[in-house]
Amino acid sequence: MGGAFLAAALLARLGSRIELPTIPLFILAGILLGPHTPGIVLVSDPHDLEMLSALGLVLLLFYLGLEFHMDDLKTGGRKMALAGGTYLALNVGAGLGFGFALGWGMSEALVLAGVLGISSSAIVTKVLVDLGRIGNPETKPILGIIVVEDIFLALYLAALQPILSGATSLQAALMDGGKAFGFLLLLALAARFGTKVIGRLMNTKDDELLVISFLGAAVFVAGVSEWFGVADAIGAFMVGLMLGSTTSGERIRKLVHPLRDAFGAIFFFGFGLSINPGDLPSVLWPVLAAVGVTLAMNVFAGLAAARVYRFGAGQAANISTTLLARGEFALILATMAAAAGLDPRLAPFIAGYVLVLAVLGPLAAGRSAWLARILPGSAFSRAAAPELGAEPTAEPLPEPEPEPLETSRRSG
Numbered sequence: 001m002g003g004a005f006l007a008a009a010l011l012a013r014l015g016s017r018i019e020l021p022t023i024p025l026f027i028l029a030g031i032l033l034g035p036h037t038p039g040i041v042l043v044s045d046p047h048d049l050e051m052l053s054a055l056g057l058v059l060l061l062f063y064l065g066l067e068f069h070m071d072d073l074k075t076g077g078r079k080m081a082l083a084g085g086t087y088l089a090l091n092v093g094a095g096l097g098f099g100f101a102l103g104w105g106m107s108e109a110l111v112l113a114g115v116l117g118i119s120s121s122a123i124v125t126k127v128l129v130d131l132g133r134i135g136n137p138e139t140k141p142i143l144g145i146i147v148v149e150d151i152f153l154a155l156y157l158a159a160l161q162p163i164l165s166g167a168t169s170l171q172a173a174l175m176d177g178g179k180a181f182g183f184l185l186l187l188a189l190a191a192r193f194g195t196k197v198i199g200r201l202m203n204t205k206d207d208e209l210l211v212i213s214f215l216g217a218a219v220f221v222a223g224v225s226e227w228f229g230v231a232d233a234i235g236a237f238m239v240g241l242m243l244g245s246t247t248s249g250e251r252i253r254k255l256v257h258p259l260r261d262a263f264g265a266i267f268f269f270g271f272g273l274s275i276n277p278g279d280l281p282s283v284l285w286p287v288l289a290a291v292g293v294t295l296a297m298n299v300f301a302g303l304a305a306a307r308v309y310r311f312g313a314g315q316a317a318n319i320s321t322t323l324l325a326r327g328e329f330a331l332i333l334a335t336m337a338a339a340a341g342l343d344p345r346l347a348p349f350i351a352g353y354v355l356v357l358a359v360l361g362p363l364a365a366g367r368s369a370w371l372a373r374i375l376p377g378s379a380f381s382r383a384a385a386p387e388l389g390a391e392p393t394a395e396p397l398p399e400p401e402p403e404p405l406e407t408s409r410r411s412g
Helices: 002-016 022-032 046-067 070-102 106-117 121-130 139-164 170-193 195-202 207-227 232-244 249-273 281-309 313-322 328-339 346-366 368-374
Strands: none
Touching (some): 002 022, 022 249, 046 121, 046 139, 046 207, 046 249, 070 106, 070 139, 070 281, 106 328, 106 346, 121 139, 121 249, 121 313, 121 328, 121 346, 139 232, 139 281, 170 195, 207 232, 207 249, 281 313, 281 346, 313 346, 328 346, 346 368
């Protein structure tokens, strides 16, 4: 574990000199020092870091919840649902069509719909933090889309599980979906009405006790969420949403930073351990085609979200590129597909697709200004916000009229 931390830190330090984002470097460290590549093997079994990786994901989504306030849901819920629904319709629909086009089978197409359709919450969160965009105006819509995706994810997994397991009982599928939805509703009600009570329970002047309290709450609710068929990361996000609005919210944000960064690095390192580069050549062309489809759909989704929020081309480009990466959820689907005995090409395809976008996503987000230059300006309202990175412009002020000079006459 110490070697994993040090290897991730060393590569990230080297990459920072040429301004590379840390996420692909952490993943690269996992690939190079894992069991699938020659040379030094720090971790021979990726499952050895499974719990630490899960903790990293929980903390990343917990922090995301801290930054997303209940007021955002109250005031912008309709826009958030519209932008998130549009993003899912474009990407999940394209993923389903792409799966049918490959001709690997119905179940495989349903898996690919989720793989191509849902962004990596962990990578999106890390990108926003690394690029210093947490306070940007387009960040709220990005977080809103992630929330909608996570809610869809819970229902999607509940519906997909009986299909992959070969279950024919509609009643069992409805029970699983109802259990997941009921727990999500319970968490939402607690976030909406229980914030004051939770704030009193968390309130303490001792930082040590506060850290133990919020960490325990986030991990415990994440575990209970998983038991109810809801992704653990969603449970952690909801806890962050509750605590972010309490009087201790600002202190929690500061205290969780080092935990988030350390275990987040292990999450991406563990992500790299699961990828076998030797499997990628056999699915190279489908991977490149899927990446092209995802790039196109994300641009369309970014334009649509910008129209909903009346943003300019700069914000549209940021939305498109920040949400580009695919990650932890796709790997979960790959594991489910392998356990269900689906097409053996599916697992290496998902690994290659995720690896390319996990590297390309942060790089594209850091250079989103390039995309903003070619986006159609006519797609936006005249009331659009000024583009990010652009100098504020102002209409030239009219030149003041010269004041009449006062003259004095002296009588001779």
